Amino acid sequence: MEKDNGKNNKIPFDEDNYTHNIHKENERLLDRRGFMKTMVGAAGVFAISTLPWGGLAAKELMGFHTKSYAKKKIVDIASLSIGESAEFSYPSEHESALLIRLGENEYKAYQNACTHLKCPVFWNREEEKMVCPCHHGYFDAKTGKPTAGPPRRPLPEIAVVVENGAVIATGVKRYET
Known part of the structure; x- marks a missing residue:
């Protein structure tokens, strides 16, 4: 038998039951990293979608747009x-x-x-x-x-x-x- 010198590099269970089960039957399609990528992407889409409204507000506040009123x-x-x-x-x-x-x-x-x-x-x-x-x-x-x-x-x-x-x-x- 091999001497392990305090380092046991052996997997305590069969690999199919311990490390590779996350990919079986689509159990985890969205892990933490995928979730964070989705959230950052959604925040980016939201930020870009507000730009037209910000432009309109800036135009109004800076006086570039003058309203006309009826007498x-x-x-x-x-x-x-x-x-x-x-x-x-x-x-x-x-x-x-x-x-x-x-x-x-x-x-x-x-x-x-x-x-x-x-x-x-x-x-x-x-x-x-x-x-x-x-x-x-x-x-x-x-x-x-x-x-x-x-x-x-x-x-x-x-x-x-x-x-x-x-x-x-x-x-x-x-x-x-």
């Missing part, structure tokens, strides 16, 4: 006194907005959904501030920037012009940081 009459100048406000819908009928007459020829319009949690914003004539009653947020009427409360971003401003004795909405200004 809409908000109110006649004669029906709105200095310090008063008028609610209207713009750019669509489902988006509420607020026009404020701050001076003789000074008009400001904003989308009136608070930038914190989209609660409606109201004009407080006495305090000359725009107020979000949900969490006591306040916005400056001249700039739309938050002055108090949880909101951190200004309200989206709507561009307005005065034509033929009426205030007309012409578009939504891009968000500036």
Whole structure:
């Protein structure tokens, strides 16, 4: 008998029952290495499939794409006194907005959904501030920037012009940081 010197290179069981059974009857078509290759491939396909959407978002955020908005009459100048406000819908009928007459020829319009949690914003004539009653947020009427409360971003401003004795909405200004 051979001396094994503490090293036994013999297989303790018959090879057919111990090492080669993983290939019998398609028992393991997908092992760990195959699974990882599949997952990396799926992640790559997912990453590549999101590139068109990322390109569209970058185009919008960088200002390479400008939206055009239809003009809409908000109110006649004669029906709105200095310090008063008028609610209207713009750019669509489902988006509420607020026009404020701050001076003789000074008009400001904003989308009136608070930038914190989209609660409606109201004009407080006495305090000359725009107020979000949900969490006591306040916005400056001249700039739309938050002055108090949880909101951190200004309200989206709507561009307005005065034509033929009426205030007309012409578009939504891009968000500036």
